[in-house]
Amino acid sequence: MPDPKLTMALSHYDRHVPLFDGSVNAEGLDLEVLEIGQSHPLRHGSRRHERMLQGEFDIAELSLSSYLISQSRDMPIKAIPVFPRRLFSLSQMWVNVDAGIESPRDLVGRTVGLSTFQTTLSVLAKGDLQSEYDVPWREINWVIDRPEALPIQAEGVSIRYLEKGESIGAMLERGEIDALMMPHPPDEVVDGSDKIRRLFRDARAEELKYYRKNGFYPIMHVVAFKNEVLDKYPFAVQSVMDAFENAKTACREYYSDPNWSSLAWTRHLYEEERDALGEDYWPYGLKRNRANLERFMGYSHDQGLMDRAVAVEELFVESTLDS
Numbered sequence: 001m002p003d004p005k006l007t008m009a010l011s012h013y014d015r016h017v018p019l020f021d022g023s024v025n026a027e028g029l030d031l032e033v034l035e036i037g038q039s040h041p042l043r044h045g046s047r048r049h050e051r052m053l054q055g056e057f058d059i060a061e062l063s064l065s066s067y068l069i070s071q072s073r074d075m076p077i078k079a080i081p082v083f084p085r086r087l088f089s090l091s092q093m094w095v096n097v098d099a100g101i102e103s104p105r106d107l108v109g110r111t112v113g114l115s116t117f118q119t120t121l122s123v124l125a126k127g128d129l130q131s132e133y134d135v136p137w138r139e140i141n142w143v144i145d146r147p148e149a150l151p152i153q154a155e156g157v158s159i160r161y162l163e164k165g166e167s168i169g170a171m172l173e174r175g176e177i178d179a180l181m182m183p184h185p186p187d188e189v190v191d192g193s194d195k196i197r198r199l200f201r202d203a204r205a206e207e208l209k210y211y212r213k214n215g216f217y218p219i220m221h222v223v224a225f226k227n228e229v230l231d232k233y234p235f236a237v238q239s240v241m242d243a244f245e246n247a248k249t250a251c252r253e254y255y256s257d258p259n260w261s262s263l264a265w266t267r268h269l270y271e272e273e274r275d276a277l278g279e280d281y282w283p284y285g286l287k288r289n290r291a292n293l294e295r296f297m298g299y300s301h302d303q304g305l306m307d308r309a310v311a312v313e314e315l316f317v318e319s320t321l322d323s
Helices: 014-020 048-053 064-072 120-133 168-174 203-214 227-232 236-254 266-277 287-302
Strands: 005-010 030-035 059-063 077-080 093-096 111-114 141-144 159-161 179-181 196-198 221-226
Touching: 005 014, 005 048, 014 030, 014 236, 048 059, 048 064, 059 064, 064 077, 064 120, 064 221, 064 287, 077 227, 077 236, 093 168, 111 168, 120 179, 120 287, 168 179, 203 266, 221 227, 221 236, 227 236
Parallel strands: 005 030, 005 059, 111 141, 111 179, 141 159
Antiparallel strands: 059 221, 077 221, 093 179, 093 196
């Protein structure tokens, strides 16, 4: 009997290269791995989160924030404790150089852009500003760049959604908004604008302090299955988890070659991060990620995104809870 054929949608990260090139496989599955981005199209397009929430793929990399909302609404998907994307929020906070913003507290009463209100980085940034820097996120005027992946009701908050065709990065460069928090730097930053800088002038040092205080690198995405796939092929859970673990191990081995990346000092950076953050600052499994998840779930609940409180154990396939 042939192996079941399933689709899995992922971004093209270094830790996913072994899955894309076939050097790592999911045992017992004929897995078609599709390169699909979120904001930026890859080989098979973009808007991966929305497409998974609408049931297009069997398995997909999915926004942690939207996934929490989906579970509070009992949508027919369930995750495994594999976390393919992580980011600190502090490097992703950008300000207009003429806005007079020198510290996080200067954001109070200002106008700040977000990708969407529920984007995981948006939720993390709002929560981190409040918990780490005593910045009440409800006292900021939010401007939202694109439609929400799932409908939300954020009450008692100033939110304005941009009209189609408006560019939130250009608005920051022109000073029409004071700051911007997004998972990717705006195009204007990539192009070298001198009108935009990071909120934290030494964001790396600030993030290292955050890591040492809290003990984790914040989770952005989970890997989710459609429930019908889980019901039909329960063995696929462990097979896919093993594949991601093996791919992560293979990815680490890339960096033994100092010229694997086109960046001149890749190996130096790899060693510096290992010394600062430890051997495995990107763990899979529930036990080592519980505090990370619980903190983010608190942010989501505080921001009114979840329809009901959800326990960490409800988020993952039952067979993975001891991982």
